[in-house]
Amino acid sequence: MKYLLLISLLCLSLQGCGQNEKQNNNPKFNIAEMEKTIVDQEKSYLYELEYKHTDCSYEILVNDVPVIAFFGLGNWSTSDGINKYILKPGKQTVTLRLYPQKIEDTLFKKSLTKDTKLKITITKNERHSDPMWAWNNRAKDNPDPTKWDILTFETPKMEDDKQAYAEYKMEFEVKPEEMNWQITGWSDGQDLRNHPNIKQEVLDFYKKIQSIIENNKSAEFVQLVTKSLYESALARAWQSKARFGNSIKTAKEGAKVKQKFIFPLDPNTVELKFYGNGRVVTLVSKDLKSYGYSPLVAKAQFSNFPEAYTFYLYKPKGSNELEVIR
Numbered sequence: 001m002k003y004l005l006l007i008s009l010l011c012l013s014l015q016g017c018g019q020n021e022k023q024n025n026n027p028k029f030n031i032a033e034m035e036k037t038i039v040d041q042e043k044s045y046l047y048e049l050e051y052k053h054t055d056c057s058y059e060i061l062v063n064d065v066p067v068i069a070f071f072g073l074g075n076w077s078t079s080d081g082i083n084k085y086i087l088k089p090g091k092q093t094v095t096l097r098l099y100p101q102k103i104e105d106t107l108f109k110k111s112l113t114k115d116t117k118l119k120i121t122i123t124k125n126e127r128h129s130d131p132m133w134a135w136n137n138r139a140k141d142n143p144d145p146t147k148w149d150i151l152t153f154e155t156p157k158m159e160d161d162k163q164a165y166a167e168y169k170m171e172f173e174v175k176p177e178e179m180n181w182q183i184t185g186w187s188d189g190q191d192l193r194n195h196p197n198i199k200q201e202v203l204d205f206y207k208k209i210q211s212i213i214e215n216n217k218s219a220e221f222v223q224l225v226t227k228s229l230y231e232s233a234l235a236r237a238w239q240s241k242a243r244f245g246n247s248i249k250t251a252k253e254g255a256k257v258k259q260k261f262i263f264p265l266d267p268n269t270v271e272l273k274f275y276g277n278g279r280v281v282t283l284v285s286k287d288l289k290s291y292g293y294s295p296l297v298a299k300a301q302f303s304n305f306p307e308a309y310t311f312y313l314y315k316p317k318g319s320n321e322l323e324v325i326r
Contacts, residue, residue: 029226044237046125052077057099071292083235089176098166106288122151183231189279189314259298
């Protein structure tokens, strides 16, 4: 899990941890026991998404769950690991959704333009648990490649300036012998689209998270995100143990910084968005200042920029409770 500034994009921020917080004596997840189950693989692969855009807002989804959503000013170009969105080997689906570009704090263009463009590249990168492997490989001038481009796609040029939305789908393959991590993700989740009170349940969950962060309740926060952190760590099979431990530590330490939330959680200015074939749900803002991002926007005590906290939730089969899955 991670967070990025609201001015760029959204993701999950790992905040929690109060000096005077009481110990949770009955945690849902036993982190120490979970750590014992992790065995790093000697060799694995990192699947990475590289992307850059011009003159548009956009979402990029892998297997129908967002890797990145951008509704901010300017252009953005970077990369993200996508192993945690790959739940089983075989065909993996990538979806690009294009929307009009934001041009002022509360103003978007009316349509996509002839300059609109989104380009993605998915690479497969060989990784080893031995920290000296990469160095030794380079020192030997090894001719065998360790990084492969497995998918490249650039959206076609718009024919006119009348289109307000465009969507493109493509696939790439993950071979069974190259996927040596096992995660369940949202695959065992319920279809939430027809649950009668789902908006109120999600809103209540967000209010609970806001209260936990504001009151520096680190143990409660860590319990909320442990499942997601655990699976995200397992998906980096060559470094799972260290990654899980560091993620938990980051979550705890982050709460030492006081957070002040900027926008109220108003049910009239938020909407649900469903992903994962209806099994995953999140809350996004309809307010033009933070449109498309999480309504949970906070500013840390010594930070110059606000942060948007985004949580992707699901309900496991047989459960009535929402959980953070990414």
